[in-house]
Amino acid sequence: MSELNQEETNPQTARESPHRQTERTQLPPRDPNDHTIYIGKKLAMSYVLAVVTRFNNGDNEVKVKARGRNISVAVDVTQIAKNRFIPTLKIKNVEITTEELTSDDGRMSRVSSMEITMNK
């Protein structure tokens, strides 16, 4: 389980590869207390498991974050976690933003981003 969590919380491995290099140089160092789960290309159930595990380990608040097409998967993850595993789960906040990414050849592209904060 710890291996899975490790992967989900580490942006260098959890994000899609095309932006990896860019993000490594652009983003500020991640807060070690930031337990955000990044939604990537795995099945939704993998992320549901990560969310449920966090709550079971005593976290009062869990965040999932996704970009682009993965946003709908993030929503599925929160709904599956709530409907099947944690009936008391509440959606505390939903944040919608646009992230600007610079690709290796210097072109800038925008992608929608969503962060969902859950508590129970």
Next chain:
Amino acid sequence: MSELNQEETNPQTARESPHRQTERTQLPPRDPNDHTIYIGKKLAMSYVLAVVTRFNNGDNEVKVKARGRNISVAVDVTQIAKNRFIPTLKIKNVEITTEELTSDDGRMSRVSSMEITMNK
């Protein structure tokens, strides 16, 4: 323009066909003052145009609603509307729910649903 708006706000034509019959019988009659824009299979720009038109016509609040994979398109629509057309646009509220649909053969399926309320 009125023809486009008509289509967006009419659930019988705006939704995907597989669920059409089910929804017609299950959902309560729609409030005629409900100006929700339903995100379907068109390009995001069609819905952006609908949102911008609503605000330009004097609406203070515009909602977009989407289900399943279309949720990420709904988020794109709000971000494009804000970044390119209405800088003062604010995301007032984001509602995440699960809708239960009964197909013609009686099976029940769940789909994530999202409603985003914008104002300016």
